[in-house]
Amino acid sequence: MTTINRITRVIRPNPKTFTLITIVEKLEKFFGKQNWWPLLKDGECLYLEENAVRTKNAAEKWEIMLGAILTQNTSWTNVIRSLAALEKMKLLTWDAVIHCPEDKLALVIRSSGYYHQKAKKIRFLAEFFRDRFDGKVEDLDRLSLSEARKGLLSVWGIGPETADSILLYAYDRLVFVVDAYTRRIFSHLKLIDKTADYEEIRFFIENNLPADVRLYQEAHALFVALGKTFCKPKPVCENCPLSEFCNCSELMTESAH
DNA sequence: CGCCAGGTTGTTG
């Protein structure tokens, strides 16, 4: 995190001058370290410093993948119940899932919503590792980044965000995760057009942040934190840590005068 | 009660 990359290209110009790393630093100062991805411990999902900095083992990688699927358009609190239920039923491991009937799996993950679809997605992902890596979850790491990404995207139910979450948080690969929060925040900051597609936003961020996996992991988590608190569908700009960079607040101030 | 949540797929014009 030594270089400060300037924003070289904007889809819609924001008159204020700032860099993405400045934004991330502001967010971290405000929200503190996020320590993603959370891992299950004693029936809870904990954001531990050690989870954030160490390489995850195969079991932890698999748990992150399950969480990445379960949290699709679903709040994390609902996902925790499902993960805890899976653990209780001894269904948290790849080996258990590959042998578990889909309808049984569906009932266990019921609390995270879309549970029939998600059970199918989890089964397809388990079969992907069976067919391509003989069940060795850690062996996805043998592939290049683009091959690994292509492989995950070929699985039914794994789209770009889920694939990138898996790559960034389970495998520590250098890919930025673009989600609804990221899109909304960057749109409010007038850095991207609302119609910009996933890859366009991903490349924009990757081209303007220092290439550092831990930074990517932390930055994405911080965007989620901001999206949940200030940069909501109806933005709450009062006391927003990014107000000095954002046109939303300028408009508010102007209209107040 | 209505809206929203760390998306993806399938269908339609």
Next chain:
DNA sequence: CAACAACATGGC
């Protein structure tokens, strides 16, 4: 390819 429906539970 853009827009839309379907998928579903739980929190506020």
